Amino acid sequence: MSIVTVQLGQCGNQIGFEVFDALFRDSHCSQGLCSKRENEAYQASCKERFFREEESGVPVARAVLVDMEPKVINQTLSKAGQSGRWKYGQHACFCQRQGSGNNWAYGYSVHGPKHEESIMNLIQKEVEKCDSLSGFFIIMSMAGGTGSGLGAFITQKLQDQYSSSLKMNQIIWPYGTGEVIVQNYNSILTLSHLYRSSDALLIHENDAVHKICAKQMNIKQISFRDLNQVLAHQLGSVFQPTYSEDGSFPYRRDPLGDLMEHLVPHPEFKMLGVRNIPQMSENSLAYSTFTWAGLLKHLRQMLISGAKMEEGINWQVRPPLSGLPPLGKMSVHKDLHLNTSVANLVILRGKDVQSADVEGFKDPALYTSWLEPVHAFSMWKTQRAFDKYEKSAALVSNSQLLVKPLDMIVGKAWNMFASKAYIHQYTRFGMEEEDFLDSFTLLEQVVASYGSLGP
């Protein structure tokens, strides 16, 4: 089954390119550490999901590129074309002349309705070229105007038009110390709308990815390209093929469906985060060896302590021994707060994967009380190595991890809203203060829900 990707705005398009590039490079990588037949099945599965064939023989990404100004799309198209390995469809993009001005209201209320037909037509054409549609993967940022506002609008239209297909939105959270001054407004408006119309929100924070680049990858002068490549690596480790459980067809057919089924059991809890280890520069990789036991131990602790990367994990956080009530003092201390999960998915790729022991992730103390670990936890695996890492372990988690960042954004936006600063920029395009209040209310609810997960 195929996934149609919609890349929105500068961020969406820049990242989208890196994602397709990472998927393609990995699927054609010669160091798969598996048999030729295995490799070919992997390649075919990846191709079915993300690429299609054209007469020229060069694979075409199953993607629609949308932006309200032309510079980024032009760059993206030429970068893909230049590589010679894969490319974007010739007529797969929609572009305008004047951007959205970092204005969510402009993206949602002006660009949205104006270009709805054209954009939905483009998407329809891409959908028609799939034998069977798993769903949509929408890449966008929250801080700007196009990705955020138009992204929210398009997701809503996708829900209306393709109600039986799944939608996952890949959302980029901006750096805490501004990239855009009105980013907090744009963020709360985006999140509240997506919460109603999307099936899952896969979230990446620029701050977290930046730290990975600095500490794990040891990059000195970090560029957006570096950030995007780390992100693409993480997404690739989730979306590349893995064995299906029942063993019917070597690789899973419906990646989005499976993800949703395992990770979003309840509509109130839609925020997902990804962690992937090991992640290091190619130079360091040559000198490192890994064991599954080691990797899984780290990954589990990252989950429990809410860490976003391997370096600096807080080992003090421990789940209470099962059966015993939690120690009163521990749960009060902020630093020792146990990150409670709704659901987790561990994805293992590489050598000797069948020997990996994931029992540690089935501890009921890690999960909220209304789901048994057998329902809350799942594991996918393949022995085909990913992106030259002999072993790699990814964790997709629906947990309290994103509550603090969300809470901060809501707090800052609320603070600004109280002074009414910048509101005139939104109301001039048809929005009202009520719309802001609705968004705040919804998100406070989400914060409260996630907060109440713990013991």
Added chain:
Amino acid sequence: MTQSVVVQVGQCGNQIGCCFWDLALREHAAVNQKGIYDDAISSFFRNVDTRVVGDGGSISKGRISSLKARAVLIDMEEGVVNEILQGPLRDVFDSKQLITDISGSGNNWAVGHKVFGSLYREQILEKLRKSAEHCDCLQCFFVIHSMGGGTGSGLGTFLLKVLEDEFPEVYRFVTAVYPSSEDDVITSPYNSMLAMKELNEHADCVLPIDNQSLFDIISKIDLVVNSGKLGTTVKPKSLVTSNMGAVTKRHKKPFDAMNNIVANLLLSLTSSARFEGSLNMDLNEISMNLVPFPQLHYLVSSLTPLYTLADVNIPPRRLDQMFSDAFSKDHQLMQADPRHSLYLACALIVRGDVQISDLRRNIERLKPALQFVSWNQEGWKTSLCSVPPVGHSHSLLALANNTCVKPTFMELRERFMRLYKKKAHLHHYLQVDGMEESAFAEAVSSLSALIQEYNELDATKSMPVPDVPRLSVAM
């Protein structure tokens, strides 16, 4: 890609405008080696086949035939515009885009605004419409004029209202040169005050500049250049101060270097809209992010570095110096000290080989020393454009919406009141048809209201950040 039209009014406006077009040509020539007319060039220039008579000569793609500036030149005296038309830039301007008169405005805002305003309204409208028609997607009018004279100040602000009525969707960015305290035009406080009211009401964004600051910056550069201490660190031929290699080979005029700075400002402001980069910023984003309340649209600008550096790959220490300088009061293009006042919002427009980590590192480093208003503690807007200005490897334009503009406005009001109390020279204004004394009172009250807003914001400086209670939700 969008286009912008520059409307240069009065002597000052046209002289700055001339420098701007010269620089713009140089910048595009350096970037566009193949001579193909692309989106970036089209933002400020039309491509015209001059052999075609009349209007039909526009060429939208392909090789560059003849570039025409998207400009309207207005002056009520002929001297400056004539000089431009006889100079080396004459082919860049479309002779149909000029409006001139002979007598001048006599440093009288009322003459510029009321007399010439009504006299030339139709013509102005016609030229503006023409220039708009030549654009696929017109995004912004850049209006350049001085505040202290008669034409720039009076007629310049008159046409702001015309722009607002005729092209409400198009942004109006005004580059206004304020008179310095030693200004030799006696009536400049009247002209500036009357113009301020118009800027308050009809401009989207104003970039105030003053001659004293520009002069100080030039003096500093000259000092270092002439002291011979440079070694390899300073290239005297930098685009910022020098005309070397310029199309125009005229004798260096006293204001040339200063005007070049302002021209650089406009180029940097639009760089991210014209050229690619990893974090683009269009002109509509400037207004969106830097204007939290409609009346507070005055942005203090600073450009760094003013020297070029010899190396291409600058070690972080030098790069960081560029950021530090942007916040020092010596680099501001008007007399203002943003560091010791309150920031409402700040934009950093970076050009050249600078990455997001450099930007972040510097924001983290400089933030603690700056005071931001309580509801916008992280009020930074950033952009990264890959193409640096000619002759530099990187550059930074900082735009600050900051209460440090208040002293300038207060001083303006004071100078105004000194004249007005004695009714000095008032009759020159009142004898103009359509000019009432109430106009003066209204102008003062408009400025006072603005100053009061800044006062209220300043008062919040020492207060702790208010704790606004959040919505509580039933579980």
